Amino acid sequence: MSTSRGPSVRQRRLAAELRRLRERKGLTGDEVAERLAWSTAKVSRIENARTGAKIGDVRRLLDLYEIDGSRRDDLISLAHDAAQRGWWEDYRDLPSELADFIALESEATAVREWGSTVFPGLLQTESYARHVIGGWSDLATLPPQELERRLEVRMRRRELLHKAHPLELSAVLDEAVLQRRIGDQKVMREQLEHLCRMTELPNVTVQILPLDAAHSVLAESFILLEFSPVHDILFPDIVHTESLTISHFADEAVTHMYRLAYSSLADQALDTTESRRRIIEARDAW
Known part of the structure; x- marks a missing residue:
């Protein structure tokens, strides 16, 4: 299993800005490498966020690009932020695709999610999540210890909705999700009760797409x-889709379509x- 980690949003922001500053200065990567006595590969790795930029290296680049004042302070601050480890990096057995998604999700301001199969991960109860992840375990043969760690990670992700500056979550759910049994009746009732409570949060919006409504968009679940x-x-905004075998981040060019x-x-x-009334009816039915 791969345990590689992709760059965080902060690292990508910093890398893109350093590349922009170099281009504005009219320098090539080779010229920067020559002036700083670096390899061209090092410049490329920093500008493509393939390696974390050291604070000292960022200072040298900003000196070369003649960036000072508040702009310099902002970029140094961003470099310090980019060097911080995320909590998910303590879970070294996570698949790289999942770790990359959590890294992006943790720095997002808002999430728009269409759920056609199950409740969004950020809105799942522990019991419901255990059955969802357990279903994947049947296919991927996850050992019990790893399943528990995946469950722990999913529960920690929910903290984004309760932090000082919480994530804004808007979800549209197919009505079939309310009726699709995951676990037993107790699990479903508990899940729907939890969903009702979550809709009371000012940063959480949930809409139900009725089964008998006109469906002009037939799309797989996406975030x-x-x-x-x-x-x-x-x-740039990012779209994530998932199938049984593929976790996919869509190209920036198609984000607008989603x-x-x-x-x-x-x-x-x-x-x-x-x-909310439809959710309560489904809860009571379970």
Whole structure:
């Protein structure tokens, strides 16, 4: 199992800005390497976030690009942030695709999710999540200890909704998700009760797309991650999709299509008040 770790959003922001500053200065990677007595490969690795940029190296680059004042302070601060380890890096047995997704999710400002099969991971109870992850275990033959660690990771991810500046989560769920049994009746009732409580949070919005509503968008489940600027450095929104065998981050060019798909699904879904009523009915039915 691969345990490699992709760059964090902070590392990618820093790398992109350092590349932009070099280009604005009219220098090539080879020229930067020559002036700093580095290899061209080192410059490339830093600018493509394939390696973490050391603070001293960032200072030397900013000196070369003649960046000072508040802009320099912002970039040094970003470099310090980028050097921080994420909590998920303590789980070295996580697949690299899952670790990469958690790294992106942890720095997102907002998440738009279309759920056609199960409840969003950030809204799952421990019992429900155990059965969902256990289903994957049947296919991937995860040992019991690893299954428990995956469950622990999923529960820790939920903290994003309760931190000082919480993640904004908007989800549209196919009504079939409310009726699809995962575990037993107790698990489903507990899950739906938890969902009701979560909809009371100001940063959580849940809409239900009824089975008898017109479905103009027939799409697999997807998650749209949105990022606010940090130190005036932009980072593109990212779409994540998943199948039995593939965890996929869509190209930036197709992100807009998924944004339109989400807007269409939200327009066709019930409003939040009627959605909550539908959730309560499903809970009581279980």
